[in-house]
Amino acid sequence: MPIKYPEVMSLKTEGVPYAWSDREVMLYALGIGMGNDPLNEKELLFVNEGYFTKKPLKVVPTFASVCTWGASPGPIDLNRVMVVDAERDIIFHQPMPVTAKVTADSTVAGVFDKGKEKGAVVQxxxxxxxxxxxxxxVTILSSTFARGDGGFGGPTEGQPEPHQVPTRAPDLSVDITTRPDQALLYRLSGDRNPLHSDPEFASRAGFKMPILHGMCTYGITCRGVLQTYADYDPTAFRRHAVRFSSPVYPGETITMDLWKDGNVVSFEARVKARNVTVVKNGRTELA
Known part of the structure; x- marks a missing residue:
């Protein structure tokens, strides 16, 4: 069925309760590859509660992307086989706590029609x-690209302009490896979409094999900024935003190109082995 634009725009939920503990915090960090080097003391602070060392556990800022997993303004009738993440933009009003009880208010920020054969974007x-x-x-703005749901007659313009990265050569580039089983671990943080675990489902969706979650790639780009310009200090993050341009396959190496201008870190990410850019228009704002 086509998207019912007025009905979708009126959807909202308020005050939905969620909670988490250090277990969920550490599981998320492991899911985005933290602790891959068991001797990297700076990364161990995100995956080890520190009973012996007495060093407090740190929270990866983008844990915010899964801390209220399933929060939604209400059901939207989309072709789920054809749905992928498009963008994520998180504003951090406070550092993410190790344990918390929270509430979530969700609304539809926008629905844009790219055309019958071109899909739709739901924010x-x-x-x-x-x-x-x-x-x-935190305030989380998430965009979904519904590849099979265009042509419903909604607005075609009005999406925010993407952040433009500098045209100069990158100030810094880093390689971050992913594991062949990374999607299987990351999905335990909430996203059980079979696109990331079931080869037959992934084939039906047009992929040669299960792909890495876009939100896992999002967390990996946060890792890249943490280890370069934030000195592994999660409290320095004020905002982290990306636009996804192509999927990553588990086991690939992601190369991040970064530019720093004042407190703004711009970045893009690519898989050199396939000569494909997987993240564009990345922007982190630091304290």
């Missing part, structure tokens, strides 16, 4: 608040 906004104080922790 959702989720505001996560501390359950006790009501203070905002």
């Amino acid at each position: 959702r906004q989720t505001v996560v608040k501390d359950a006790a104080s009501g203070e905002k922790l």
Whole structure:
């Protein structure tokens, strides 16, 4: 069925409760590859609760992308086989805590019609608040590319302009490896879409094998900024935004190109082995 634009734009939920502990924090960090080197003390701080060392556990900022997994303004009738992540933009009002009880308010921020054969873009906004104080922790703007749902007659313009990376050569480039089983581990943080685990389902969706979650790639780009310009300090993050341009296959190496201008880190990510850019228009704002 085609997207019912007025009905979809009116969808919202408020005050939905969620909670997490250090277990979910560490599982997410492992899912994006933290701790791959068991002697990297800076990364171990994100995957080891530190009973012996007494060093406090750190939270990867993009844990925010899964901390209220499933938060939604309501059901939207889409062709699920053809749905992939398009963009993610998280604003951090406060550092992510190791444990928390929160509420989530979700709305539809926009739905854009790219054409009958070109798909649609659905934008959702989720505001996560501390359950006790009501203070905002993060605001999450997520965009989904529904490849099989264009042509419903909705607006074709109005999406925010993407961040433009500098035209000069990158100030820094880093390689980050992924494991062949990485999608199988990452999916335990919430996204059980068989596109990332079932070869037959992935083939039906047009891929040669299960692909890495876009949100795993998102977390990996956060790792890249953490290890370069943030000195592994998660409290330095104020915003982290990306636009996905191509999937990553588990086991591939992601090369991040980074540019720093003041407190803004621009970045793109690519898989050199296939000569394909997988993330464009990346922007991190640091304190």
